[in-house]
Amino acid sequence: MDKDTEMLKKMGNALVDLEVKYRSSSLSDRVAMRPVLQELLEDYAAYQIRLLKEGVITTDEELQEMTEIRKEIDSAAKKQDLLKAIARTTAFIATKI
Amino acid sequence: MRKRRILSFNHLLILLIVLISGCNEEKAEAIKVSAEKFRIEATSALEKINYLMSQSVSTPSESNQTKLDNIVELLIAEETINSEKLSELIAAEDINVGALTIIDEGLQKIERSYYQFESMFRSLPRGSYFAKNAVAKAEKFAINLTMEMINFANFIHSKYPVQFTGRRISILEKINAAKSETNPELKKKYMKLIAEDIMLLRLDERKAKEDAILQCLKAAEAGKLVANLIRDYGKLNANDLLNSVSTSFGFISEISNQNQDVENLIKKFDSLATTIREDPYWNTLLDEPIIQ
Numbered sequence: 001m002d003k004d005t006e007m008l009k010k011m012g013n014a015l016v017d018l019e020v021k022y023r024s025s026s027l028s029d030r031v032a033m034r035p036v037l038q039e040l041l042e043d044y045a046a047y048q049i050r051l052l053k054e055g056v057i058t059t060d061e062e063l064q065e066m067t068e069i070r071k072e073i074d075s076a077a078k079k080q081d082l083l084k085a086i087a088r089t090t091a092f093i094a095t096k097i
Numbered sequence: 098m099r100k101r102r103i104l105s106f107n108h109l110l111i112l113l114i115v116l117i118s119g120c121n122e123e124k125a126e127a128i129k130v131s132a133e134k135f136r137i138e139a140t141s142a143l144e145k146i147n148y149l150m151s152q153s154v155s156t157p158s159e160s161n162q163t164k165l166d167n168i169v170e171l172l173i174a175e176e177t178i179n180s181e182k183l184s185e186l187i188a189a190e191d192i193n194v195g196a197l198t199i200i201d202e203g204l205q206k207i208e209r210s211y212y213q214f215e216s217m218f219r220s221l222p223r224g225s226y227f228a229k230n231a232v233a234k235a236e237k238f239a240i241n242l243t244m245e246m247i248n249f250a251n252f253i254h255s256k257y258p259v260q261f262t263g264r265r266i267s268i269l270e271k272i273n274a275a276k277s278e279t280n281p282e283l284k285k286k287y288m289k290l291i292a293e294d295i296m297l298l299r300l301d302e303r304k305a306k307e308d309a310i311l312q313c314l315k316a317a318e319a320g321k322l323v324a325n326l327i328r329d330y331g332k333l334n335a336n337d338l339l340n341s342v343s344t345s346f347g348f349i350s351e352i353s354n355q356n357q358d359v360e361n362l363i364k365k366f367d368s369l370a371t372t373i374r375e376d377p378y379w380n381t382l383l384d385e386p387i388i389q
Binding site: 002009012016020027030031034041045046049051052054055056057062063069070072074075076079 | 146150181200217219226238248270
């Protein structure tokens with residue numbers, strides 16, 4: 001079994017066991033256990049996200065690059081809109097001369 | 098007379114450009130629609146991954162009556178109550194809020210790339226004539242985001258152990274309660290009900306895993322389509338591009354089919370990943386190695 005998978009399984013099992021124990025404990029024990037349980041929950045979530053992100057290819061710089069490309073395409077659209085408007089006006093004037 | 102000739106010449110020239118841009122407009126529309134489809138499928142895949150991860154940090158769902166009974170039991174058993182213990186009673190259900198936030202924020206960050214990708218093409222049909230170069234620049238993002246979805250499918254398929262924590266906790270609690278039952282008839286009855294819960298949980302966990310994998314592969318197919326459309330933008334006519342869109346959308350619908358063989362699909366997309374990695378053209382656009 002892959003090391004990451006093994007770690008996820010261990011964390012998951014520990015979480016289930018700890019939560020069963022927490023839920024069957026007295027109120028005083030729950031107060032003491034709560035920070036540990038919360039930390040385990042958060043570590044477990046963060047570990048899953050970290051492993052998923054190993055598959056992420058797009059960087060923050062590339063997100064910026066995509067914004068620039070969008071601006072370029074938007075400005076091409078404005079240019080083309082303008083040209084169409086000129087074409088319409090020219091056609092209109094031509095019919096009047 | 099001269100004025101009329103000048104106007105006619107201008108008219109023809111601009112009309113020609115407008116006509117050419119009209120032809121490009123259909124192709125641009127095909128890219129825009131496909132990029133939207135890619136974003137929709139990718140965000141849906143991330144929602145399914147979010148569901149898997151949220152379930153992994155879930156707590157058992159209980160009726161209000163059960164919650165009330167639990168509080169009463171705890172209050173009776175406790176000799177003294179201070180503000181810390183009261184806070185524990187009040188915030189008992191919020192124990193996984195921090196973990197859920199980590200998952201939401203982590204996935205939202207990934208999701209932004211797909212929205213950003215889609216937004217690039219929003220005004221493309223209106224700027225189809227002048228935006229060719231910008232479209233070409235967008236190709237590498239189509240390839241990289243497609244590879245991301247294949248990576249996510251592989252991660253869930255081969256690395257991720259799905260665990261619906263809340264339901265597992267409930268089952269363990271039921272088992273512990275049934276174990277202390279002294280009447281053998283009742284004990285057997287309880288265990289049978291628990292066995293049914295276990296089988297249902299097994300099915301639900303497996304289905305959620307398969308749903309997430311299939312959705313990632315649907316998104317990968319949509320991403321591959323956008324990459325192909327961009328690559329062939331200058332080479333193919335509008336009809337050819339529209340045929341590609343129609344074929345690919347058809348395949349995406351087929352992936353939704355409940356009877357899909359996940360193993361075969363994973364193999365198919367692994368082979369697509371290998372093709373991209375080994376293709377001298379695609380390879381240059383790829384930023385990172387592929388997870389297999």
